[in-house]
Amino acid sequence: AQSVTQLDSQVPVFEEAPVELRCNYSSSVSVYLFWYVQYPNQGLQLLLKYLSGSTLVKGINGFEAEFNKSQTSFHLRKPSVHISDTAEYFCAVTLQDAGNNRKLIWGLGTSLAVNP
Amino acid sequence: DTEVTQTPKHLVMGMTNKKSLKCEQHMGHRAMYWYKQKAKKPPELMFVYSYEKLSINESVPSRFSPECPNSSLLNLHLHALQPEDSALYLCASSRIGNLGDEQYFGPGTRLTVT
Numbered sequence: 014a015q016s017v018t019q020l021d022s023q024v025p026v027f028e029e030a031p032v033e034l035r036c037n038y039s040s041s042v043s044v045y046l047f048w049y050v051q052y053p054n055q056g057l058q059l060l061l062k063y064l065s066g067s068t069l070v071k072g073i074n075g076f077e078a079e080f081n082k083s084q085t086s087f088h089l090r091k092p093s094v095h096i097s098d099t100a101e102y103f104c105a106v107t108l109q110d111a112g113n114n115r116k117l118i119w120g121l122g123t124s125l126a127v128n129p
Numbered sequence: 130d131t132e133v134t135q136t137p138k139h140l141v142m143g144m145t146n147k148k149s150l151k152c153e154q155h156m157g158h159r160a161m162y163w164y165k166q167k168a169k170k171p172p173e174l175m176f177v178y179s180y181e182k183l184s185i186n187e188s189v190p191s192r193f194s195p196e197c198p199n200s201s202l203l204n205l206h207l208h209a210l211q212p213e214d215s216a217l218y219l220c221a222s223s224r225i226g227n228l229g230d231e232q233y234f235g236p237g238t239r240l241t242v243t
Contacts, residue, residue: 045229056133056219056234057172064229103171107228117228119171 015039015108019120027128028096034089034123036104044115045107046087048078051122052100060102063087074098099127133235135220141241144210150238152203152220158233160184160226161203163195164219166237172219178203179226210242 020035036048045064049057061072068080078089087104104120133154142148152161160179164172177185178197192214194206203220217237223230 047231049234056236057221057232058234059231062231101169105171115228117174122169122171124169 015110015116015118017104017106017118017120019102019104019123021123022121023124023126025126025128026094029093031092032090032094032098032125034102034104034125036087036089036106036120038085038087038104038106038108038118042109042111044109046078046080047105047107048072048076048087048089049103049105050074050100051103057103060089094125094127096127096129098125100125133220133222133233135218135235135238137238138236139239139241141243142207142210143243144212146210147206147208149207150205150218150220150240152205152235153201154222154233155201156222156233157200158222158224159200160223160230161197162221162223162232163193163203163205164221165214166217166219168217176205177226184226207240210240212242215240215242 016039018037026032047062048060050060051057060076061070063070063080071077076091102123107117109115136151162177163175166172174187175189176195181197192209196204217239219237220235221232223232
């Protein structure tokens with residue numbers, strides 16, 4: 014079955030420390046990969062996306078992610094986090110099956126808590 | 130303008146009421162989406178409209194009825210809901226509806242069914 018796995022449901026980190034949020038997807042014909050952020054009581058906002066080309070993608074707010082096709086991963090990183098980065102982070106992947114049918118699959122989310 | 134607006138922000142309704150959620154975007158996007166999101170969970174896709182036609186219905190109960198009056202507007206009509214339908218309802222739009230474009234989300238309507 015097609016799936017997207019966010020390996021950590023919660024990540025506590027101190028301010029100014031680096032952080033990595035992990036995302037793996039099931040082996041298939043992956044098409045597009047996304048990271049979205051949801052701040053408390055708000056809708057979702059795109060952080061970054063991978064469509065093609067360079068496997069290192071830079072997004073907003075200092076985040077970046079690396080697409081690794083052999084490991085079917087798309088991990089999100091930030092070298093130095095701020096209190097304001099406290100939020101829920103969702104990895105989403107558009108997967109395409111053998112019949113060329115596309116489906117957008119969401120990970121369960123990672124709750125990032127940045128402490129002073 | 131990269132904003133998706135949703136009204137109302139909050140809605141409390143009884144199980145026999147009829148209400149509607151509204152969504153609007155002025156980015157020229159041709160695809161619009163309804164999602165349901167429970168607390169601390171990912172959004173669950175309900176409906177996708179592409180070029181004003183319903184292209185995806187994720188087996189949503191008929192008590193939820195979507196409508197796309199034009200390319201900028203999306204409504205979700207609610208009737209005879211159950212308490213388990215209480216959730217955050219998110220609207221989103223994208224340039225096209227092939228699930229390959231980034232989606233722009235509205236702030237959501239928090240629905241409580243009593």
